[in-house]
Amino acid sequence: MNTNLIKRPKINRACDNCRRKKIRCDGPQTHPEECSNCSISSSASCTYVNPAQQNVASSYVKHLEAKLEEYERLLSEVYPDFKTDYNSSDNIIHRKRKYTPPSSSTGTMSAHINPISPIDYEDVEIADRLGYIFVSNEDRVSNDDQRRYFGRSSARGLIERINIYNGTTPQDILSSKRKIYWRDDWSDEILPHLTKPEYIHEDFGDESLMYELVDLYFTKVNVSMPLLHRERFLADIPKRKLERGFGSVLIMVCALGSQHMRADDLRVLIPGKENILFLAGYRYYGIAKAKMIDPTMSIASLEDIQAFFLLQVYSQNGVYPKGGWIAHTNAMMLSQDIGLHRKSFHGINNERQREARRRTIWCLFIIDVTNAAAFGKTQVLTERDIDMDLPSADRYGDIHSKNRLSVSYLVSLVQLYKLLSQILRSVYRLKENVNGDDIVMNISDIAALNSSLNKWLNELPVDLRIESCSNGDEEVYQLRSYLKIGFYMVQIYIYKSFLPDPRSFELSYFRITSLVICSNASKSIISIQKKLVLDRENINGTCYSDLLLSWSVFNATIVLILSFCESRKNKDINLDDLEYIQLGIEILRKREARVLLCGRALDMLLQVIRTASLPLDPAFMQAQEEHVEKHQRSGNLNEQGDILFMNLTQFERQGTDFLDDVNLDSILPSLSTGEDWSDVLNAMFNGNK
Structure with missing residues (x-):
């Protein structure tokens, strides 16, 4: 041997x-x-000194992970803000798959590179490394809320390949930074007067009033847009009140709560202007504007984004409705910057923190799609760009039935507005694709959208149906009403582009059908709003509603005015439309005290009614005229605005060649008069500007 x-x-x-x-x-x-x-390497020695890596049984690892998750859950119940400093099992699937080139017997490595899987491109560690290029403060980058997101088209994959070839670490890459290129505090040195001041206790005023406003916010705003968790928020106030992110959220909560105070409570109104309710909370709004982060120079935290969201909500009903879109866009851009829309980006172990992110991004989506629909703008972030799960009350451990119903309402609204987003991309899209080819749309496409809408209504949870007993809870009844209004508004958006052309005297079955559907939906909206606004006292106002729901009465009244004008043109006058038009005016009149846009919409509709010579009840119209004279149209339309409306609101047009309904795109958009009708809405949102 x-x-x-x-x-x-x-x-x-x-x-x-x-x-x-x-x-x-x-x-x-x-x-x-x-x-x-x-x-083949002159510097390497082939040794076997270091001990071999010991493999651990997978069953043992799974057992440890299960025990660890249970410990984390128990600890989070005692201390909700608990954070771990390691990568939990949730992030195991996001670790890199290393590139291992094969070796040949001759010592020559193959040039073939194994394909990179989608998981590699979701690598959080690589995104962190890339983030150091843009943010020099390492403490800020390590904050879970302030890690910038870099998508698949960024340099993440290239950096990873270099790292694999050379075995470098983030510390190696950042070991020779030149300070002049890595500073991000130049403004503090060069323009110190632009530094944002810190929050102080006096900003929030009397503490008892502050908590009263917080309670009103959760009762009237958060119930229909459950962005925040009440118990956690209240627990954080004493210890986090003066932090910039949390303080910005708190002060905007106070501003929104002010919009729902009793009309005779002067504590939140502007001295000398106590009769103007839509200015309620303006003091808090002004402080927030001065002390919130600068979105052009800062990485936002989750709370910074929530504060911008609440700023938009306040602006919608307050004195600066034109600023709401900009505030919303800032919030959307900041949310994308930190990857709030990507489920795989956040290595966060606390389930409640993950739930807070889900609620924030889906609340932003609701505002985004409703603003896009109301203003005719492009969505900033569609549902196709969001891969976050829908919110759930279970993740906060909510046992209160009203809280659970509130989250269920939010989920149902998101599902409805996903359909609205699809409608905006189809019915209201450009007629040509990027290649210049025509995109043909036919009646079957409209039928499919309508079928999806009816499916949503049929699948609505029983406890969210307006027919369900509300057990005397006013807020619950309003949530159910809002969903039904949302259903009818989306239905109007499906068909309103195909309403009859006032320039044509030829009849079209599809156009007439579209008008009937829109008219019936408008009457349903006004009927529901009558029960919400006119038939109830609502001393604190109605619950918050997004722009599509809030503006539903205005849209419904306009549709019914069009319906009456069409019936009058065809010598078949429908007096039933006039009754609902009058109701729409009364609803807007009731809401204008708290919602500035309702006052402007009312001024505009009254001018449309005068111009169109609608035969409304003379006594009713006289009362409206007296009301206008009493207020002297203060804060609404100026003399130039009156002339603009009189010149533009002409409904009788001469005929033109009629287009049939074989190709629905032939009647999109529905009108082209050669005049810029955007000026009407521009004046509505800009006031006297």
Whole structure:
């Protein structure tokens, strides 16, 4: 027997050099000679000194992970703000898959590179490394709320490949930073007067009033847009009141709560202007504007984004409705900057923190799609760009039935507005695609959208149906009403582009059908709003509603005016429309005290009614005229605005060639008069500007 073979140690692992470089090693076949990789490297020595890595049974790992998750859950119940400093099992699937080039017997490595899987591109660690290029403060980058998101088209994949080739670490890459290029505090030194002041206790006023406003916010605003968790928010107020992010949220909560105070409570109104309710909370709004982060120079935290969201909500009903879109756009851009829309980006172990992110991004989506629909703008972030799960009350452990119903309402509204987003991309899209080819739309496409809408209504949870008993809870009844109004508004958006052309005297079955559907939906909206606004006292106002729901009465009244004008043109006057038009005016009149846009919409509708010579009840119209004279149209339309409306609101047009309904795109958009009708809405949102 050969004694040399007996003494030769058995090697069944890669050499130390190959293990360090994470490349394939043929050492077990060549030992005691050098492996192929070490033989072609003049600086490497082929050794087997370091101990082999011990493998751990997968069952043992799973057992430890299960125990750890249970400990985290128990600890989070005692201390909700608990954070771990390690990557939990939730992030295991996001670890890198290392590139291992094969070795040949000749020592030459193949040029073939294994394809990178989608998981590689979701690597959080690589995004962090790339983030250091844009943010020099390492403490800020380590904050879960302030890690910038870099998508698949960024340089993440390239940086990862270099790292794999060279075995470098983030510390290696950042080891030779030149300070002048990595500073981000130039404004503090060069323009110190622009530094945002910190919050102080006096900003929030009397503490008892502050908590009263917080309670009103959760009762009237958060119930229909459950952005915040009440118990956690209240617990954080004493210890986090003066933090910039939390303080901005708190002060906007106070501003929104002010909009729902009793009309005779002067504490939140502007001195000398106590009769103007839509200015309620303006003091808090002004402080927030001065002390919120600068979105052009800061990485936002989750609370910064929530504060911008609440700023938009306040602006919608307050004195600056034109600023709401800009505030919303800032919030959307900041949310994308930190990857709030991507489920895979946040390595956060606390389930409640993940739920807070879900609620924030879906609340932003609701505002985004309703603003896009109301203003005719492009969505900033569609549902196709969001891969976050829908909110759930279970993740906060909510047992209160009203809280659970509120979250269920939010989920149903998101599902409805996903359909609205699809409608905006189809019915209201450009007629040509990026290649210049025509996109044909036919009646079957409209039928499919209508079918999806009816499916949503049929699948609505029983406890959210307006027919369900409200048990005397006013807020619950309003939530159910809002969903039904949303259904009818989306139905109007499906068909309103196909209403009859006032320039044509030829009849079209599809156009007439569209008018009937829109008219019936408008009457339903006004009937529901009558029960909400006119038939109830609502001393604190109605619950918050997004722009599509809030503006529903205005849209419904306009549709019914069009319906009456069409019936009058065809010598078939429908007096039923006039009754609902009058109701629409009364609803707007009731809401204008708290909602500035309702006052402007009312001024505009009254001018439309005068111009169109609608035969409304003379006593009713006289009362409206007296009301207008009493207020002297203060804060609404100026003399130039009156002339603008009189010139533009002309409904009788001469006929033109009629277009049939074979190709629905032939009647999109429905009108082209050669006049810029945007000026009407521009004046409505800009006031006297």
